[in-house]
Amino acid sequence: MKKTVLFLCTALITGCSTPPQSNDHHTPPIAGEPISDSNKKAIAALFSLLAKEAKKxxxxxxxxxxxxxxxxxxxxxxxxxxxxxxxxxxxxxxxxxxxxxxxxxxxxxxxxxxxxxxxxxxxxxxxxxxxxxxxxxxxxxxxxxxxxxxxxxxxxxxxxxxxxxxxxxxxxxxxxxxxxxxxxMVKDHLAQREYQYAHLVRDASKRYDIPEGLIYAVIKTESSFNPYAVSHAGAYGLMQVIPKTAGADVFNLVKKKPGMPTKEYLFDPANNIDTGAAYLYILKTRYLRDVTNPSSRHFSMISAYNGGTGGVLATFHTDRKKAMVALNQRSPSQVYDALTTKHPKDEARRYLQKVLYFQKDFKEGKI
Structure with missing residues (x-):
């Protein structure tokens, strides 16, 4: 199983187009840290009001x-x-x-x-x-x-x-x-939903040099291709983008504009897939660019999409610089083992396993 996963990811991480480039060569900040209290409170208020009325x-x-x-x-x-x-x-x-x-x-x-x-x-x-x-x-x-x-x-x-x-x-x-x-629903309802977004995934893949199969796998893991998806963490849409973390990073670092996306912006499937893919690009080329092995970087960026770059590094050491050194000293299979057994968050451990499992079903050109 480990060899299969490693071979799959080595085959899928290569790309053929040139994505947007970042001019920042300073040590990158850490992405995906705990969500701001204000963001949680805003979505919690909506859920609370709905619950109050519906429970009556x-x-x-x-x-x-x-x-x-x-x-x-x-x-x-x-x-x-x-x-x-x-x-x-x-x-x-x-x-x-x-x-x-x-x-x-x-x-x-x-x-x-x-x-x-x-x-x-x-x-x-x-x-x-x-x-x-x-x-x-x-x-x-x-x-x-x-x-x-x-x-x-x-x-x-x-x-x-x-x-x-x-x-x-x-x-x-x-x-x-x-x-x-x-x-x-019809038996192939999932495939029907996948097909609706095939052109958006294809465009985002080319734009950010992220494999189509990875984008599909993240969408399936995050929402089962449910464009109306919303969570108590304040994540919206197909790729469950949080405005104040991943959304703000994409706006500031890729789109080169201030602020963060609104929930209305993220409920648009085209915007959501673009933003989610752009965030994977940021993880790959900025926050985790010092991960030397491409397969190890692939595993790390998937894990970071769910549990943050800080969570990835904390898996290897409490000191982030030492953590990067420790990560790079391990083989890709050892990195995979660590992220799926020792990550501080149980959800992040399972997340990497799920995305890689689904990615096998979404080989390039399948849709």
């Missing part, structure tokens, strides 16, 4: 919220919701409304299957209706009772009627009765 309707036990691999949108005074499990390929549309519940479910099913591909057009922290415009995100990922893609409202309405007549389920919760339907 659903109760503590039945409350569900969005995460990196799950999208949850509340509607109708928080009494109705769409819950999308991107890993399992399941969509649950539910309501606890006791006033015309079937009408509420019908409307929510239509809005869910036709929800726009651009996440900026959806307010996931409110109960406002989903505005139906542009290409539906689930086009090709969800089909109706006839096996046909759902692109227009007339077909979505007919599908909703079919689901309510044939697939309606109910259960008793503390707040009363809940009615719901389960919609199964």
């Amino acid at each position: 309707q659903w109760g503590e036990d039945e409350y569900i919220e969005s995460s990196k691999h799950r999208y949850v949108k509340y509607l109708d005074g928080y009494q109705t919701r769409a819950h999308i499990d991107f890993d399992a390929g399941k969509i649950y549309v539910s309501t606890v409304s006791q006033h015309k519940p079937m009408e509420k479910l019908h409307k929510a099913i239509v809005q869910t299957v036709l929800m726009p591909a651009d996440p900026k057009d959806i307010e996931q922290f409110t109960d406002k209706d989903i505005q139906l415009k542009g290409k539906p995100f689930f086009l090709g990922q969800v089909v109706d009772q006839e096996g046909k893609s759902i692109e227009w409202e007339w077909r979505a309405n007919r599908f909703a009627a079919y689901m309510l007549e044939n697939k309606l389920q109910s259960k008793t919760i503390k707040k009363g009765n809940a009615y719901y339907v389960q919609i199964d």
